[in-house]
Amino acid sequence: MFEWLVSPFVEYGFMQRALLGSLVLSVSCAPVGVFLMLRRMSLTGDAMSHAILPGAAIGFVLFGLEIMPMTIGGLVVGLLVALGSGFVSRFTVQKEDASMAAFYLISLAVGVLLVSWRGSSVDLMHVLFGSVLALNDEALVLILGIAVVTFLALGIFWRALVAECLDPLFLRSVSRIGGPTHLLFLVLVVLNLVGGFQALGTLLSVGLMMLPAVTSRFWSNDVRALCGIAIAIAVVSSLGGLLLSYHASMPSGPAIIMVAGVAYLFSALFGRRGVLASALPSRRHTSA
Template sequence: MSLHDLLLGPFVDYGFMRRALIACLALGLGAGPIGVLLVLRRMSLVGDALSHAVLPGAAVGFLVAGFSLPAMGLGGLVAGLAVAGLAGLASRATALREDASFAGFYLISLSLGVLIVSLRGSNVDLLHVLFGTILAIDSSALFLIGGIASFTMLTVALFYRPLLLQSLDPGFLRAVGVRDGLFHFLFLFLVVINLVAGFQTLGTLMAVGLMMLPASAAQLWTKRLPAMMATAAAIAFVSGYLGLVASFRLGLPSGPTILLFAGAIYCLSLVFAPSGALARNLPRRRHKAA
């Protein structure tokens, strides 16, 4: 088997592999920049909580329409926004921090979603909801994922400066008379819709993976925000491509394989990136030896 057949053959021969690859590209373009902003805001665990929060809405969509990705996606969007709103209200009305209120509501949502799916579906249905079916992506789901990615990129481009300032210094926005709460809600909305897109392919348990792992790795390679966003998107796409090829050739589940490649790139970045362990520690050792 030639190298061309090994690396490109699955996408040339099979339409479902091409759709899965395009979905990975769209996910990278949308979730990559949002993941970078999540890292800057130190809200990584909030992203994980929201990825689980979409489950009860997706489960309701499953009860109503079966494995209809638009119905499950719409339900997940409503549930995710509801949890984000309730957590925000709880943190403002009580002494709880926002991350603690998110944790509480996400645990409730996760339990409720699993219960709803279990009431009607089988264990196989539950596995599909929790871990996704990227190789089963059809044209309607692909258009939905592409639309979410396009909307995300357009919104980040239009509101780049206030989103950046709200991530780094929300006090400055308040000082100049800008309601930072509005941009905080806009940001959470972008997080939720990209998690809905990820849910279509990777399931509720792993949807946040392609958002956070590439973003965390990108932060080690560059300190310029636009370059960081582009690097995160590129890492997400490369992880998707390698994961799809490996899963096809080795008969492995596609979603976990994609995230394992993203995790491998993250681990390599921890060591070899300009802000990784080698670059930070080797000069010190040489200096001490001298």
């Protein structure tokens, strides 16, 4: 058991860095995913993860696979896409989900073309799917920095974020911080997607953010509890995915997301608010 569970992280430095990066991402991304879920913006997170691709691709074209240029590019373009889709939905007849879909599809196409133009198929796969086993010290520092910023923001603006999440119209009617709070939240989403991009690529970075969050909904209805459960699921998924990747020779990023997906299916069936729990009262009523 020791050899199967612990030995890979003791013997190999790349596994240690992968574990540290994945755990920090789990702690940082999962609470942001909970707020996205409560806002009914789960698919927006997926769109935003693709939206950072052109910025990362520009950094790649100019500087190669360097972390900071790709990170800054992804952050800038991700925020521009979020603000641009919001601007279109505010001043036209189009809803925000439709404008976000349009922006993300354009961004994804432009990003893939840019990477394909200057790089190989290997570079494209790295950008799209990441490589958590290839995290270096610079990437870990970036991920840690994003986690610190996220927790400081959540700690300081928790009440405002919860209020803006559950009843944004009420918050804007009684306070002027509704707009800035929404902008802060978008920044946190893009930051964590950029951090996840370093390990999981643009296509899978949203997985560690959203799957634990939506899974936690089957176990609780309290915001703080949802965040704690989502973090626990993300941590277990990261650890299980890395072990599965090591022992079964699977790609590490997809393995992590697959374990999170199994946790979702299990919770959907057996969770306190899952399918079986919902069916029990009707069975008792029928037997009575």
